[in-house]
Amino acid sequence: MAMTNQTTPSSTSMPDLGKQKHARIAGGVLIALAMLVAFVFGAGTEGSAVFRLSRPTDALVLPDLSVPAMQFNLVVAALLAFLGVRQFLRGGVRWSSLSLGIGLALVVVAFLVWATAGKAFSLTGMLQATMVRAVPIALGGLAGVLCERVAVVNIAIEGMLLAGAFAGALVGSILGGVAGLAAAVVVGGLFGFFLAALVVTYRMDQIIAGVVINLFVLGFTSYVSSQVFQEYRSLNNAPVFRAIKIPILGDIPVIGPMLFYQNIFVYGALIMVAVATYYLFYTRSGLRARAVGEHPRAADTLGIDVYRTRFINVTLGGMVAGFGGAWFTLGSVGRFDENMTGGRGYIGLAAMIFGRWHPVGALMAALVFGFADSMQQKLALLQTPIPSEFLAMAPYIATIVVVAGFIGRARAPAADGQPYIKE
Amino acid sequence: MSDSKTDVVIQNLLKRAAPGRSEFEDLVIVPLFAIVAALVLGALVMLATSVEPATIAKSYLALLQGSVGSLNAISETLTAATPLILAGLGLALGFRAGLFNIGAEGQILMGGMAAVITGFSFPGLPIYVLLPLCLLSGALAGAFYAGIAGWLRAATGAHEVISTIMLNLIAYRLIDYMLRLPFVQRPGRNDPISKSVPDHAELPRLLDWIDPNLRVHGGIFLALAAVFVVYWLLFKTKIGFEFRASGASPDAARFAGMRSGLTIVLAMASAGALAGLAGTVQVLGVLDRVTPGFSAGIGFDAIAVALLGRSHPFGVLLAGLLFGGLEAGGRQMQVDAGVSIDLIGIIQALIIVFIAAPMLVRAIFPWGFRKPETVRGK
Numbered sequence: 001m002a003m004t005n006q007t008t009p010s011s012t013s014m015p016d017l018g019k020q021k022h023a024r025i026a027g028g029v030l031i032a033l034a035m036l037v038a039f040v041f042g043a044g045t046e047g048s049a050v051f052r053l054s055r056p057t058d059a060l061v062l063p064d065l066s067v068p069a070m071q072f073n074l075v076v077a078a079l080l081a082f083l084g085v086r087q088f089l090r091g092g093v094r095w096s097s098l099s100l101g102i103g104l105a106l107v108v109v110a111f112l113v114w115a116t117a118g119k120a121f122s123l124t125g126m127l128q129a130t131m132v133r134a135v136p137i138a139l140g141g142l143a144g145v146l147c148e149r150v151a152v153v154n155i156a157i158e159g160m161l162l163a164g165a166f167a168g169a170l171v172g173s174i175l176g177g178v179a180g181l182a183a184a185v186v187v188g189g190l191f192g193f194f195l196a197a198l199v200v201t202y203r204m205d206q207i208i209a210g211v212v213i214n215l216f217v218l219g220f221t222s223y224v225s226s227q228v229f230q231e232y233r234s235l236n237n238a239p240v241f242r243a244i245k246i247p248i249l250g251d252i253p254v255i256g257p258m259l260f261y262q263n264i265f266v267y268g269a270l271i272m273v274a275v276a277t278y279y280l281f282y283t284r285s286g287l288r289a290r291a292v293g294e295h296p297r298a299a300d301t302l303g304i305d306v307y308r309t310r311f312i313n314v315t316l317g318g319m320v321a322g323f324g325g326a327w328f329t330l331g332s333v334g335r336f337d338e339n340m341t342g343g344r345g346y347i348g349l350a351a352m353i354f355g356r357w358h359p360v361g362a363l364m365a366a367l368v369f370g371f372a373d374s375m376q377q378k379l380a381l382l383q384t385p386i387p388s389e390f391l392a393m394a395p396y397i398a399t400i401v402v403v404a405g406f407i408g409r410a411r412a413p414a415a416d417g418q419p420y421i422k423e
Numbered sequence: 424m425s426d427s428k429t430d431v432v433i434q435n436l437l438k439r440a441a442p443g444r445s446e447f448e449d450l451v452i453v454p455l456f457a458i459v460a461a462l463v464l465g466a467l468v469m470l471a472t473s474v475e476p477a478t479i480a481k482s483y484l485a486l487l488q489g490s491v492g493s494l495n496a497i498s499e500t501l502t503a504a505t506p507l508i509l510a511g512l513g514l515a516l517g518f519r520a521g522l523f524n525i526g527a528e529g530q531i532l533m534g535g536m537a538a539v540i541t542g543f544s545f546p547g548l549p550i551y552v553l554l555p556l557c558l559l560s561g562a563l564a565g566a567f568y569a570g571i572a573g574w575l576r577a578a579t580g581a582h583e584v585i586s587t588i589m590l591n592l593i594a595y596r597l598i599d600y601m602l603r604l605p606f607v608q609r610p611g612r613n614d615p616i617s618k619s620v621p622d623h624a625e626l627p628r629l630l631d632w633i634d635p636n637l638r639v640h641g642g643i644f645l646a647l648a649a650v651f652v653v654y655w656l657l658f659k660t661k662i663g664f665e666f667r668a669s670g671a672s673p674d675a676a677r678f679a680g681m682r683s684g685l686t687i688v689l690a691m692a693s694a695g696a697l698a699g700l701a702g703t704v705q706v707l708g709v710l711d712r713v714t715p716g717f718s719a720g721i722g723f724d725a726i727a728v729a730l731l732g733r734s735h736p737f738g739v740l741l742a743g744l745l746f747g748g749l750e751a752g753g754r755q756m757q758v759d760a761g762v763s764i765d766l767i768g769i770i771q772a773l774i775i776v777f778i779a780a781p782m783l784v785r786a787i788f789p790w791g792f793r794k795p796e797t798v799r800g801k
Contacts, residue, residue, distance in 0.1 A: 025579065204780035208730045212775045215727060219768020226763040227472050350585045389600035396589040404581035
């Protein structure tokens with residue numbers, strides 16, 4: 001998937017002009033953000049923002065962090081302005097991405113301080129929610145990485161998540177949570193296998209195949225929940241996996257509850273990201289998988305079975321997505337609702353591209369979404385003058401800004417989306 | 424160089440979504456078998472969820488009756504097909520230009536919203552001014568909204584798949600917000616719902632002189648006209664050639680002196696205008712007001728319609744009619760046989776599977792084809 005500027009011929013002839021323009025845009029954005037922070041979040045804001053770093057029940061209790069809102073935000077604005085002006089005058093692509101990243105993070109902090117001014121806000125709770133909300137997106141993104149590394153575009157993540165959620169609820173209600181989880185993984189894997197069969201064996205267009213799986217799963221799960229679950233409610237009442245606290249680590253203030261006091265889906269996601277990174281970049285079969293994604297013909301010449309590699313990896317991707325789907329039912333409410341994934345699979349796809357086809361990158365991107373999502377929820381309680389709809393929009397706007405500003409260098413596996421025909 | 428390579432990759436990917444011409448078998452026999460196979464599998468799904476065989480037969484009869492079985496059924500089919508055809512045309516236009524626009528949903532919402540606001544803001548204007556004005560504002564709003572993604576792609580390289588997905592999500596919230604604004608929200612209501620457009624801003628019902636319940640409206644002519652306009656635009660004009668050229672090979676198009684940035688923005692904007700019109704005909708022809716999520720997934724179904732129609736305007740027309748028929752028939756099925764309309768989603772998906780994978784159909788029905796082993800799709 002090409003991320004580059006269309007107006008500059010690809011890379012060789014006028015690279016500097018494009019970079020300069022890029023840096024100018026980044027600089028302009030930063031300066032605009034500086035003004036926003038100075039005049040909206042800074043000037044006239046009264047009181048201090050109090051951030052609670054731990055709950056009274058925690059083993060280690062940290063004192064609250066109190067920040068004088070106006071002064072803090074004026075400093076942030078000055079920093080942003082400095083970054084922006086520097087960017088505007090000096091340029092440089094690497095720096096513009098970094099500056100934009102730092103700048104956006106600063107804006108978020110300034111915004112939080114402004115919204116919290118005169119009130120108190122639990123940072124720990126928000127970080128914990130961030131992790132929880134990031135899980136399905138991270139797993140969806142990881143599924144996408146596994147597929148696209150072998151050059152199979154997976155638009156079907158959404159459908160696989162939904163299928164996992166459904167299977168988890170149904171089987172979980174009958175046979176218990178663990179069986180439900182296993183069923184979700186198996187069903188996800190089945191859809192992965194199905195996708196691989198359509199695009200590898202039957203050479204169907206990959207995007208059509210993905211769209212079709214989404215349509216099919218949405219239709220099937222909605223059909224069954226209106227046709228069957230309405231009548232037999234006991235089939236849709238699964239147990240929920242509770243949070244497990246890891247001793248000692250779970251007591252670390254702030255990040256302890258975020259990382260070590262969660263349910264198995266959070267741990268599972270973290271482990272899977274680590275395993276996938278190891279598999280893709282440090283093992284022989286991972287190298288082969290990537291070779292198939294970059295140059296299938298060369299891989300075939302070297303004796304790698306392209307079809308088999310694709311089947312295996314896409315199926316694995318489906319299993320990961322199925323596990324992520326179970327989060328919706330077994331990890332939170334224990335009940336399946338129509339279309340309950342609500343587009344998280346597509347955000348997972350964005351997280352994958354955002355994370356540059358790397359498992360850790362996808363996780364980081366998912367955390368950004370999770371953060372924005374939980375921030376918006378908590379801010380609704382603080383009653384800021386901003387309409388809640390705009391708070392809900394913020395993560396998506398941020399994504400667009402970041403994708404426009406950052407992703408210049410991202411590069412999909414070379415053979416992404418192409419069917420391979422063995423000669 | 425990697426950039427041009429990835430460009431070629433996605434272009435190839437999209438090119439296969441829009442293959443030029445196919446043979447008679449692919450165009451006629453495959454779809455027929457696809458529909459049959461999808462219906463058989465749909466029946467199996469119903470069997471698996473313990474629906475009686477008699478009910479299955481009844482539901483398929485209802486599906487047929489509900490889509491083409493009566494004047495009312497045909498009217499419903501056309502009503503459902505109208506926005507699908509318009510939005511599908513927009514997406515097809517994007518595919519041809521090498522852009523994968525997932526944003527029809529958001530463009531539909533923005534178009535419909537703009538049309539409704541225009542409609543109730545100028546109730547004093549006569550119909551021959553107000554109606555075109557509403558249509559125009561809907562198309563412009565859609566064009567503008569899609570243009571954002573196009574401009575981002577052209578100016579910064581932000582991938583349109585991500586930006587259109589995000590713009591969809593933003594549009595849902597924006598509509599929620601706008602529907603609570605005092606000058607939009609219907610007076611006396613607490614829920615987000617807009618004022619209605621005046622009667623003379625509505626698209627005229629075509630058959631209400633026979634029966635006031637026949638909902639088919641003037642939008643169908645608009646959709647038909649759009650089919651021909653898009654056909655003409657794509658295959659008979661310079662800008663259409665530029666769309667197709669930059670879709671087929673962006674590098675070649677660039678070196679031939681085409682302004683690829685402008686092409687992208689224009690292609691996105693015209694796709695958005697069509698999707699905006701789809702939203703407009705939906706509110707001016709059927710709903711007469713905007714509610715949250717009035718797009719009802721049309722934007723996503725339109726992706727399937729465009730792909731199924733192989734990104735050809737006439738293909739989109741047929742695919743839109745098929746999906747409209749399934750939609751209308753599905754409602755009848757729910758009423759007559761008590762089988763949930765969600766089954767239609769399954770059947771739609773299966774039909775696309777079989778149509779998009781001719782090799783699969785050939786494998787299942789080897790006797791239906793002259794040369795079953797011919798490799799195609801290459």
